[in-house]
Amino acid sequence: MKKSLFAILFFSCLIISCIPDDSDSGGDDGPITANIRFEVVTTRNSEAVITTTIDNETDTENVENLPFSLTYSQTEIEAGTYLRLTYLENGSYSVSEEGSSWTDYSAVLTIYINNSVAATETFDITEDNSGVKQIDLTIN
Secondary structure, three states: OHHHHHHHHHHHHHHHHHOOOHHHOOOOOOOEEEEEEEEEEEOOOOOEEEEEEEOOEEEEEEEOOOOEEEEEEEEEEOOOOEEEEEEEEOOOOOEEOOEEOOOOEEEEEEEEEOOEEEEEEEEEEEOOEOOOEEEEEEOO
């Protein structure tokens, strides 16, 4: 009887020790709280329309001077969180017989999470290519 009880206890302990522990899963899939910073830096100061998006929450600003930076402090982020930064040149330029007052430049759009670059891209902005520029990021 003692041997049977010992065998049952031994195999029970063995089975329980083989069940994976939740803390050993390699990470927490739950939300984290982080600072999200959207930034636009250009090689020429110009007016712009800048839109920031976190999931379905969108904020649009008419910016008169660049660079631009907006931080969402202590924001809850989980897998599937969608981030977007959109830049649209909005300056006014004169056109005369001598030509346009436009000068080409570049714009760097960057999304930071807790001061680490999460997404970035550089765009060349020309008079013929001054439409919407954007970067997107979905958190895994």
